[in-house]
Amino acid sequence: MARGVESIMKNNQILLHDVGALIRKLRKEKRMSGVVLGAELGISQQQISRYENATSEISVSTLINILAVFNITPAEFFTRISDTKHDFFSKYTTGNW
Numbered sequence: 001m002a003r004g005v006e007s008i009m010k011n012n013q014i015l016l017h018d019v020g021a022l023i024r025k026l027r028k029e030k031r032m033s034g035v036v037l038g039a040e041l042g043i044s045q046q047q048i049s050r051y052e053n054a055t056s057e058i059s060v061s062t063l064i065n066i067l068a069v070f071n072i073t074p075a076e077f078f079t080r081i082s083d084t085k086h087d088f089f090s091k092y093t094t095g096n097w
Contacts, residue, residue: 037069
């Protein structure tokens with residue numbers, strides 16, 4: 001596997017982890033179970049768990065639907081990731097992992 005492809009795959013996994021961790025945090029802040037969140041979205045609790053644990057990629061449309069349940073905009077969501085990672089845009093746009 002080419003070095004660039006390995007780097008992209010690693011970066012994607014890190015991003016999936018960050019997204020999943022924030023989904024879990026938002027869900028817990030709302031005192032919502034994975035079962036309830038899944039029911040709101042028409043998907044299983046197991047799929048919610050896969051997103052939160054970064055074992056399944058999340059589509060943009062599913063992410064937008066999750067954010068709607070939490071009444072948070074995509075900009076707010078990614079700002080919260082940037083606040084926890086401190087250099088979000090530089091990290092994700094330059095590949096400096």
